[in-house]
Amino acid sequence: MSPDARRLTINVNVLGVGQRPAAWRSPDIVPEAIVDLGHWQRVARLAERGLVDAIFLADRPAITDPRSRPVQYLDPLVLVPAMAAATERVGFVATASTTLNEPVELARRLFSLHVATGGRFAWNAVTTWDVEAMRNFGIEELPERAERYDRAEEFVQAVRALWDAAGTREEVRHRGARLSFDASLGIDPVVPGRPAVVQAGGSAAGERLAGRVADAVYSIAHDPAASAAHRRAVQAHAAAAGRGADEPRVYPGLALVIGSTEREAGERFEHWEHQAPPTYSLRELEKALGLDLSDVDLERPLPDELVREAEAGGGWSEGYRRVLLARIRDERPTVRALLRDFGGYGQRFLAGTPERIADAMQEWFDAGAADGFNVMIDLFPSGLEDLVDHVVPVLQRRGLFRRGYDDADLLGRFRRP
Numbered sequence: 347m348s349p350d351a352r353r354l355t356i357n358v359n360v361l362g363v364g365q366r367p368a369a370w371r372s373p374d375i376v377p378e379a380i381v382d383l384g385h386w387q388r389v390a391r392l393a394e395r396g397l398v399d400a401i402f403l404a405d406r407p408a409i410t411d412p413r414s415r416p417v418q419y420l421d422p423l424v425l426v427p428a429m430a431a432a433t434e435r436v437g438f439v440a441t442a443s444t445t446l447n448e449p450v451e452l453a454r455r456l457f458s459l460h461v462a463t464g465g466r467f468a469w470n471a472v473t474t475w476d477v478e479a480m481r482n483f484g485i486e487e488l489p490e491r492a493e494r495y496d497r498a499e500e501f502v503q504a505v506r507a508l509w510d511a512a513g514t515r516e517e518v519r520h521r522g523a524r525l526s527f528d529a530s531l532g533i534d535p536v537v538p539g540r541p542a543v544v545q546a547g548g549s550a551a552g553e554r555l556a557g558r559v560a561d562a563v564y565s566i567a568h569d570p571a572a573s574a575a576h577r578r579a580v581q582a583h584a585a586a587a588g589r590g591a592d593e594p595r596v597y598p599g600l601a602l603v604i605g606s607t608e609r610e611a612g613e614r615f616e617h618w619e620h621q622a623p624p625t626y627s628l629r630e631l632e633k634a635l636g637l638d639l640s641d642v643d644l645e646r647p648l649p650d651e652l653v654r655e656a657e658a659g660g661g662w663s664e665g666y667r668r669v670l671l672a673r674i675r676d677e678r679p680t681v682r683a684l685l686r687d688f689g690g691y692g693q694r695f696l697a698g699t700p701e702r703i704a705d706a707m708q709e710w711f712d713a714g715a716a717d718g719f720n721v722m723i724d725l726f727p728s729g730l731e732d733l734v735d736h737v738v739p740v741l742q743r744r745g746l747f748r749r750g751y752d753d754a755d756l757l758g759r760f761r762r763p
């Protein structure tokens with residue numbers, strides 16, 4: 347492999363104790379692990395052993411429904427320092443809202459994490475879509491998508507200006523349509539560079555924001571042609587904004603179940619699929635399609651009138667809705683079949699051997715459909731061990747993945763050719 351060969355990026359999306367709805371019932375873990383810093387540190391060390399680029403931590407600033415399964419609910423900005431202290435090279439991508447924060451205060455916290463982690467930090471800038479989180483901040487109604495994205499762009503640009511001025515001690519004077527401040531961060535940039543910026547919305551407005559400000563994009567796509575089209579759209583926005591077209595890197599989600607044979611992977615999936623009621627995934631599907639599915643027959647395809655209702659609008663993310671509706675129209679799956687994958691929150695789902703998973707990654711990478719992947723692990727720690735010990739070596743043998751970390755900070759790693 348030539349030293350400048352293109353390599354794919356792997357982020358690990360850590361959803362508490364695992365992505366499958368029954369992950370918390372695994373004998374390898376206790377449900378309370380989600381509030382145990384030791385769990386997060388073990389995950390970080392394991393990811394670092396696999397040389398992955400970064401760990402991704404999602405967030406919604408609202409109390410999780412206690413009747414739901416245990417998922418991560420500690421603030422990611424609290425988890426990152428704990429994980430960073432237990433590791434040296436792996437990066438961290440933490441989510442924080444542009445709708446529910448103030449730019450100066452957040453810019454300071456994010457830049458502090460950049461410095462404290464030695465340049466291993468990235469910010470997933472989200473506009474926040476859920477009403478419960480809004481109400482925690484005294485906002486009764488979800489602002490329109492266009493309004494949220496307009497604020498997001500101004501917010502990210504303002505934060506970037508504050509970071510860029512961090513070493514100069516000059517005050518940033520910002521007077522925009524939505525934000526106004528005179529401020530400086532007062533942090534010496536003893537670590538060069540800045541946090542990388544990640545974006546994850548798949549609507550037209552989300553693609554535009556990604557092209558204009560993001561270093562990386564978490565996307566949702568189930569087929570390589572749709573993913574390549576999304577990547578091209580983001581790149582066109584980047585070029586129009588005067589950036590390099592390939593500056594925003596695109597990492598589609600990929601939910602994995604790994605087995606040493608296809609049969610073993612299938613059995614692992616089936617076993618855990620039957621340990622949880624379908625209602626967990628059904629609630630997520632309701633949110634994604636903007637529908638009430640309480641009376642729906644799981645053994646039949648979604649009725650036409652509900653498909654039409656979903657097509658008319660609603661749901662928390664245009665990106666997710668588009669992908670789900672395409673699948674519903676093309677395959678007419680039973681609701682139960684849809685829910686089986688939907689334990690992956692609608693992300694592309696793949697159960698198979700390490701070779702098969704590497705094939706799938708390579709196919710998308712070679713086709714220009716992905717610069718890397720945001721991988722969801724079915725159960726911790728075993729699923730991550732399998733990724734690290736079995737999938738990563740296959741990718742390395744094919745020259746698609748690094749054999750050691752280099753000196754680049756996380757932004758430099760995302761920007762690698």
Ligand SMILES: Cc1cc2nc3c(=O)[nH]c(=O)nc-3n(C[C@H](O)[C@H](O)[C@H](O)COP(=O)(O)O)c2cc1C
Pocket residue numbers: 403404405406441471472473474475491545546547548549550551552553564565566599662663664665666720
């Ligand atoms: C992989 C992925 C992770 C996301 N993580 C979060 C998150 O942690 N918090 C959040 O509020 N939104 C999250 N989102 C939602 C998006 O940021 C965005 O708000 C949502 O997709 C709606 O935007 P859209 O209509 O442009 O698709 C995520 C989306 C994707 C694809």
